[in-house]
Amino acid sequence: MDRITEQKRQAGEYAASLITDGMIVGLGTGSTVKFFIEKLAERINREGLDIVGVTTSRQTSSLAKGWGIKLKSVDEVPAIDLTIDGADEVDTNLDGIKGGGAALLFEKIVALNSKRNIWIVDQSKYHDKLGQFPLPVEVVPYGSHQLLKRFEAADMAPTFRRLPDGQRLTTDAGNYIIDLHLAVIEHPQALAYYLEQTIGVVEHGLFLNVADAVIIGGEKLVVIER
Numbered sequence: 001m002d003r004i005t006e007q008k009r010q011a012g013e014y015a016a017s018l019i020t021d022g023m024i025v026g027l028g029t030g031s032t033v034k035f036f037i038e039k040l041a042e043r044i045n046r047e048g049l050d051i052v053g054v055t056t057s058r059q060t061s062s063l064a065k066g067w068g069i070k071l072k073s074v075d076e077v078p079a080i081d082l083t084i085d086g087a088d089e090v091d092t093n094l095d096g097i098k099g100g101g102a103a104l105l106f107e108k109i110v111a112l113n114s115k116r117n118i119w120i121v122d123q124s125k126y127h128d129k130l131g132q133f134p135l136p137v138e139v140v141p142y143g144s145h146q147l148l149k150r151f152e153a154a155d156m157a158p159t160f161r162r163l164p165d166g167q168r169l170t171t172d173a174g175n176y177i178i179d180l181h182l183a184v185i186e187h188p189q190a191l192a193y194y195l196e197q198t199i200g201v202v203e204h205g206l207f208l209n210v211a212d213a214v215i216i217g218g219e220k221l222v223v224i225e226r
């Protein structure tokens, strides 16, 4: 296992230790969350924990089902006690960019219906400012080429997210992803507002004021609370 993967494993497995009997748990998406889910499934089986999972993507649903974790949709639960999710980049304010796995829309819905959100990341993702990771924007397919041109005119270096065969990637909700290559985001709140006002944008990958804590894997595991 390489160093980054080892840090993801460490953060994911530690997060599994935070789950207690009876919790409704939001299950994020990605390779770090995979370690969390595997460890959680192990605890459920070994300790007989009664846990209900609420997933953020088809990918996570099939992973969690494979491990025998009981699942409900976000609309079937009163609220989610704790969501554990990954992130693509986190800054020192605990704001982040998510959506590298194209699950940002459902991830944001689950996060906003959670009493507490914890992100699990490796050290390489923790930066002073956001923007090194391209910002995913989920857009309605109709008019998306016009939207791309608008982002180009605003110097946001947009690209459609594509599959290896060149086809545009379609999200679980049937939308496209446009990645904005911004290098650095000086004003995340203003950018979030601009994107939210743009017709055709369904959701963006700026998760501001969402994470209550971040667990960073590394030689020493670091937990930063908001």
Ligand code: 5RP
Pocket (backbone or CB within 6 Å): 028, 029, 030, 031, 032, 033, 085, 086, 087, 088, 097, 098, 099, 100, 101, 102, 103, 104, 107
């Ligand atoms: C998916 C996400 C993921 O949480 C993010 O991409 C991190 O993934 P990984 O743990 O594989 O690095 O936002 O939309």
